[in-house]
Amino acid sequence: MVTTSVPTREELRRAPKVLLHDHLDGGLRPRTVVELAESTGYDGLPTTDVDELGRWFLEAADSGSLEKYLETFAHTCGVMQTEEALARVAAEAVEDLADDGVVYAELRYAPELFVARGLSLDGVIRAVQDGITDGERRAAARGQRIQARQLLCAMRQHARALEIAELAVRYRDAGVAGFDIAGPEAGYPPTRNLDAFEYMRGNNGHFTIHAGEAFGLASIWEAIQHCGAERLGHGVRIVDDVKTSADGEVQLGRLASYVRDRRIPLEICPSSNVQTGAAASIAEHPIGLLAKLRFRVTVNTDNRLMSGCSLSSEFAALVDAFGYGWADIQWFTINAMKSAFLDFDQRLDVINNVIKPGYAELV
Numbered sequence: 001m002v003t004t005s006v007p008t009r010e011e012l013r014r015a016p017k018v019l020l021h022d023h024l025d026g027g028l029r030p031r032t033v034v035e036l037a038e039s040t041g042y043d044g045l046p047t048t049d050v051d052e053l054g055r056w057f058l059e060a061a062d063s064g065s066l067e068k069y070l071e072t073f074a075h076t077c078g079v080m081q082t083e084e085a086l087a088r089v090a091a092e093a094v095e096d097l098a099d100d101g102v103v104y105a106e107l108r109y110a111p112e113l114f115v116a117r118g119l120s121l122d123g124v125i126r127a128v129q130d131g132i133t134d135g136e137r138r139a140a141a142r143g144q145r146i147q148a149r150q151l152l153c154a155m156r157q158h159a160r161a162l163e164i165a166e167l168a169v170r171y172r173d174a175g176v177a178g179f180d181i182a183g184p185e186a187g188y189p190p191t192r193n194l195d196a197f198e199y200m201r202g203n204n205g206h207f208t209i210h211a212g213e214a215f216g217l218a219s220i221w222e223a224i225q226h227c228g229a230e231r232l233g234h235g236v237r238i239v240d241d242v243k244t245s246a247d248g249e250v251q252l253g254r255l256a257s258y259v260r261d262r263r264i265p266l267e268i269c270p271s272s273n274v275q276t277g278a279a280a281s282i283a284e285h286p287i288g289l290l291a292k293l294r295f296r297v298t299v300n301t302d303n304r305l306m307s308g309c310s311l312s313s314e315f316a317a318l319v320d321a322f323g324y325g326w327a328d329i330q331w332f333t334i335n336a337m338k339s340a341f342l343d344f345d346q347r348l349d350v351i352n353n354v355i356k357p358g359y360a361e362l363v
């Protein structure tokens with residue numbers, strides 16, 4: 001039965017969803033930030049009042065610039081410098097996503113940001129994995145089904161990408177699904193880390209690249225054609241290569257055509273893009289056009305703490321702005337699952353045995 005009813009927030013929460021782009025250090029509960037600051041002796045927080053701190057992250061990230069937005073991570077990374085803290089944050093992230101109806105998630109973070117107090121990179125990855133496993137177990141105990149994997153990021157402004165890529169390969173059978181580069185985009189083109197991407201390709205590893213967020217087509221082109229990115233983190237500026245004439249005719253440039261023809265997944269993060277100035281508002285977000293043109297669009301949170309969002313609230317905002325119905329929500333979800341850095345048979349299993357039956361029940 002197909003209904004024309006508008007998906008409600010509660011239905012959107014219950015619907016099975018897939019999250020490919022969510023930063024572990026951008027998804028802490030405000031209360032956890034305060035408690036970890038206290039227990040680990042981090043004294044740099046702007047306030048220790050939980051509600052005020054939650055608002056502070058939202059406002060500070062709402063800056064119109066990626067560089068300013070990224071400054072807020074000093075505090076989350078500041079409280080995540082012990083194994084216990086990393087494991088707690090990871091476990092809570094998995095629990096929060098499961099509560100929001102996420103059935104498969106890739107949680108990304110840069111291990112190099114958590115070694116300020118003596119942890120090794122290996123120790124960081126193992127602590128995060130312990131937390132993820134714990135979170136999956138706690139969710140299962142509540143009857144929720146979620147699978148989560150790690151994505152290791154290297155920071156574009158540091159020079160450690162090859163080292164991190166090696167770790168992504170070393171831990172690929174121990175919870176790490178792939179590799180990414182994050183951080184400021186302008187001035188740090190993806191080709192600076194070509195050795196890391198060549199290493200990943202040489203080892204048949206999966207990777208995505210943050211590109212086309214704070215910088216335009218040149219960054220996307222390098223990410224795909226030089227570096228070989230399988231997916232694009234954001235990728236939203238690909239619309240710069242889509243022209244709409246006065247009579248409404250839409251024409252794709254060569255790069256946009258390539259991205260669409262090759263079904264390169266776009267990890268779109270609507271609220272984050274509004275905060276960093278990559279989009280003027282949700283209603284004016286290029287996701288509307290890109291989805292209409294049938295790019296392989298996926299919907300993501302980026303940083304739940306900084307945007308005060310969840311995957312279901314991102315969908316709710318899109319429903320309000322673009323009038324999406326269940327067929328659209330399911331399409332975004334299957335797009336995401338098809339694009340996961342998981343084995344083909346596992347992806348198929350989630351699509352056929354979790355997503356499709358879940359939506360069949362909802363409509």
Ligand SMILES: O=c1[nH]cnc2c1ncn2[C@@H]1O[C@H](CO)[C@@H](O)[C@H]1O
Pocket residue numbers: 023024025026066070073077108109110113153182183184210213272302303
């Ligand atoms: O939207 C984004 N674009 C680029 N970098 C980001 C974004 N969100 C977070 N990070 C960066 O990625 C690091 C690892 O998780 C975070 O510490 C933050 O600096």
Ligand SMILES: [Zn+2]
Pocket residue numbers: 021023182210233302
């Ligand atoms: Zn991101």
